[in-house]
Amino acid sequence: MHEQGKFRQEGVELTNAVKVRCGNLRPLHEQLADEIAVAVARVLKSAWYVLGPEVDAFERAFADYHNVGFAVGVANGTDAIELALRAGGVGPGDEVITVAHTAVATVCAIERAGAIPILVDIDPIDFTMDPDACCAAVNSRTKAIVPVHLYGHPANLGALSAIAERHGLLLIEDCAQAHGARYDGRLVGTFGQMSAFSFYPTKNLGAYGDGGAVITDDPQLAARLKRLRFYGQAERYQAVERGINSRLDEMQAAILSVKLKYLDAHNQARRAIADFYGTSLSGVELPRLRQSGDSSAAVSIRHVYHQYVIRHARRNELSTALRDAGVETQIHYPIPVHRQPAYADLGYSKGSLPVTERIADQILSLPICVGLTTSDLAIVANAIATFTEKEGCHNAA
Numbered sequence: 199m200h201e202q203g204k205f206r207q208e209g210v211e212l213t214n215a216v217k218v219r220c221g222n223l224r225p226l227h228e229q230l231a232d233e234i235a236v237a238v239a240r241v242l243k244s245a246w247y248v249l250g251p252e253v254d255a256f257e258r259a260f261a262d263y264h265n266v267g268f269a270v271g272v273a274n275g276t277d278a279i280e281l282a283l284r285a286g287g288v289g290p291g292d293e294v295i296t297v298a299h300t301a302v303a304t305v306c307a308i309e310r311a312g313a314i315p316i317l318v319d320i321d322p323i324d325f326t327m328d329p330d331a332c333c334a335a336v337n338s339r340t341k342a343i344v345p346v347h348l349y350g351h352p353a354n355l356g357a358l359s360a361i362a363e364r365h366g367l368l369l370i371e372d373c374a375q376a377h378g379a380r381y382d383g384r385l386v387g388t389f390g391q392m393s394a395f396s397f398y399p400t401k402n403l404g405a406y407g408d409g410g411a412v413i414t415d416d417p418q419l420a421a422r423l424k425r426l427r428f429y430g431q432a433e434r435y436q437a438v439e440r441g442i443n444s445r446l447d448e449m450q451a452a453i454l455s456v457k458l459k460y461l462d463a464h465n466q467a468r469r470a471i472a473d474f475y476g477t478s479l480s481g482v483e484l485p486r487l488r489q490s491g492d493s494s495a496a497v498s499i500r501h502v503y504h505q506y507v508i509r510h511a512r513r514n515e516l517s518t519a520l521r522d523a524g525v526e527t528q529i530h531y532p533i534p535v536h537r538q539p540a541y542a543d544l545g546y547s548k549g550s551l552p553v554t555e556r557i558a559d560q561i562l563s564l565p566i567c568v569g570l571t572t573s574d575l576a577i578v579a580n581a582i583a584t585f586t587e588k589e590g591c592h593n594a595a
């Protein structure tokens with residue numbers, strides 16, 4: 199895909215220099231356009247637009263994909279985390295352990311549930327929660343652990359499940375970036391009592407607007423999640439507890455049902471791009487898979503590459519060189535949550551999460567999305583080779 203001329207992205211006018219974009223959704227839409235149009239037309243004709251048969255069908259299909267009893271559709275991934283915590287009984291004064299190297303949304307959701315986020319450091323190999331740091335943060339106020347399968351790489355679910363079990367804590371997986379990823383052969387999202395998904399358009403399973411879901415095997419938790427997403431109502435106009443409005447709409451559900459059928463194929467396409475980068479790039483540090491679980495035993499990891507994140511000591515120069523060569527890059531995330539101004543009052547000083555802080559200055563997300571062509575990928579690889587050769591750069595990570 200070569201974008202020439204001007205185009206708009208999220209309301210921003212870009213110059214004509216961009217040749218390879220990071221998250222271009224158009225090729226994927228073009229692949230599925232006919233099926234999506236049929237689904238959308240069906241919803242329009244039905245004149246039922248929120249929490250109806252399309253949501254029921256998608257919830258069933260999403261639960262079946264994970265081989266769990268229930269999926270509860272909600273308005274977005276942030277709500278999914280908040281409502282999972284609330285359904286699990288987490289509330290004011292409770293501590294919830296998560297990472298600072300994540301989307302702000304993870305922490306935002308914990309606070310919206312009334313709880314206190316406790317931010318711990320990450321593993322330097324795969325950038326997900328360090329189980330030792332998690333263990334050290336557990337105390338009598340801890341109620342839940344929320345690991346994030348960042349970039350599509352499963353967190354260390356063996357070690358984290360063991361910690362949760364040992365201390366009687368809820369494990370709620372943040373699967374917003376990891377639909378279809380597997381840990382030890384098992385889909386992520388099936389380890390915690392509940393797991394939260396986002397269907398933001400650029401996610402591995404993305405809607406055409408906002409959407410989210412919580413999956414669980416527990417019928418009581420599923421029933422509570424359904425109440426909480428609908429003003430706390432058990433039945434219409436019967437509020438049995440305080441809830442919120444977090445409904446999934448029929449249009450998004452119908453589209454998600456179409457796209458769910460292709461999730462594994464689309465993840466495979468991302469993995470093929472990752473394979474290309476893995477064999478073509480040099481002079482930068484490539485993403486690595488964790489090789490072992492909670493012991494030294496090897497655990498298989500199926501990464502679904504929501505992001506393809508490399509490291510380089512001169513990250514900013516590399517990103518400028520790529521931009522000049524027409525390659526868009528992003529940084530997930532440039533400022534860890536504990537260093538964001540909004541969260542200064544959480545009380546983490548500079549240096550308190552050293553791995554998180556070190557990698558934030560080195561990471562760079564390369565284009566990875568369904569529909570990138572071999573010539574797009576060659577442009578990216580050539581631009582990186584030109585930079586590393588010219589600078590004589592060596593990875594200092």
Ligand SMILES: Cc1ncc(COP(=O)(O)O)c(C=O)c1O
Pocket residue numbers: 274275276277300301303304346372374375396397398408409410
């Ligand atoms: C790791 C992570 N958690 C939670 C969320 C929140 O999802 P949403 O944007 O659908 O509210 C996101 C989305 O950006 C995410 O990447």
